Amino acid sequence: MAVLKVKFTKTKRDKLAQILWILNWVSVVSGAILFSLGLFLKIEIRKRSEVMAKGDVNSVPNMLISVGVIACIINFLGGKICYDCTDINKFNRWKMVMLPYIVCTFCFTFCILVGGIMCYTMRNELEESLYLGLRDAIKFYKDTDIPGRCFLKKTIDALQIRFQCCGNNGFRDWFEVQWVSVRYLDMASRDVLDRLKSNVDGKFLVDGVPFSCCNPNSPRPCIQYQLTNNSAHYNYDFLTEELNIWIKGCREALLDYYTDIMRSIGITVLIIWCFELSVLTGVRYLQTAMSNVLLLGDPQSDSEGWLLENSFVETAKYNISVIKNLGKANQISSVSGINDPNMNVQTVNYGQETVPTKSIPTT
Structure with missing residues (x-):
């Protein structure tokens, strides 16, 4: 029907x-x-x-x-x-x-x-692609003199300003990488040398973020460095200063x-x-x-x-039967290709069944 x-x-x-x-x-x-x-x-x-x-x-x-x-x-x-x-x-x-x-x-x-x-x-x-890509981009943020990476700083800064975000998952991602180039560090400064020696990898790590993380809506001048040190700034509590920098990570944005x-x-x-x-x-x-x-x-x-x-x-059912018939046809053709062409095949009837028998080839 x-x-x-x-x-x-x-x-x-x-x-x-x-x-x-x-x-x-x-x-x-x-x-x-x-x-x-x-x-x-x-x-x-x-x-x-x-x-x-x-x-x-x-x-x-x-x-x-x-x-x-x-x-x-x-x-x-x-x-x-x-x-x-x-x-x-x-x-x-x-x-x-x-x-x-x-x-x-x-x-x-x-x-x-x-x-x-x-x-x-x-x-x-x-999400996985953004996580891995942003992680590497932040890691190479400081490499403004290396070909292939010299535009990453501009890209990250423009990204954080455009999407109002900071870091990969959040602003604390900048605490784990050295984002200041060595050429801008005073190696004669004891504070710089102490920071370089303070970790196993010899990186200059600070609890600060790039300027592009600053929130222009903040009523006070942006605080970029010593974000977690309340005593370093007057009338400052980093746990409540939500308007100081962007809180959302760039991956989420x-x-x-x-x-x-x-x-x-x-x-x-x-x-x-x-x-x-x-x-x-x-x-x-x-x-x-x-x-x-x-x-x-x-x-x-x-x-x-x-x-x-x-x-x-x-x-x-019709389509399934067609597929099955095609499979059987392929099996028969593969089996027939194995048979010896010199063998004559005869059939003997036993009741309702027909049994193929092979005769001895004649010389």
Whole structure:
């Protein structure tokens, strides 16, 4: 029994073909939107590539760009097919192409759904990439004279000012790295030498942060050094001075920024997927209805269209049997290749069974 069977008159078939022709052109625009969203996300990720570790964070934008290009091509072809379906003679030329086209469109529509879901599932990969990238960037903050790292200081400072954040997880991350270059340290100073000798790695560690961590909303001048020493500053308590520097870590700030972008993109992609699915459904009805017109032989007659010719269970069983038959055919061909070509095979009947026997080769 056919699934979701609908009866079409000649007028309804023509209207369906015309509507689908328009919708396919709209789908070309939606494909361009997918391409633009993927390109926008890729550019946004590349802007902060210096503070991201290499990973699969580009998988979502690459997926959207690829799906967008394929959408433009497939829907352009679908518009041409639907336009020709108003004429039975022109449809006859597309009859052999329609089913493969529908199968390819179904796979492409499924890829759109996957792309939309990926926008909501890549948060963990993005968080790990930001954590590792920011950790290394902060570590090399002082290396302004080393090629390949000389712009990291500018990148980190601009990042902390732009996103109102400090450090990787928080401002205390700056306490664990030497972020002041050796060229700006007075090696004749006893205080500097004591700090260099105070840890095993010989680093100049201070309980201070770069200027870009300062919060301009603070009512007092920004305190960058000796942040945890209350006695070093007048009327100061580092536990209550929340406005002095940014409290939020840059990993959290960037993660929220990209999450908002991908959430918006994901909603748009899912809306496009629903639209593409409706177009695919209409094309399937048009294909089955026009095929039945060819069987009837009268272009003016009514015809029936459906999504599946048989029920879901019967269709699944048929496809499984086809796959099994293909597997058996491969096994038989592999076994027949092992047989000796000089051996003659005879069959002997035993009741209802036929047993193959091998005869001795004749010389």
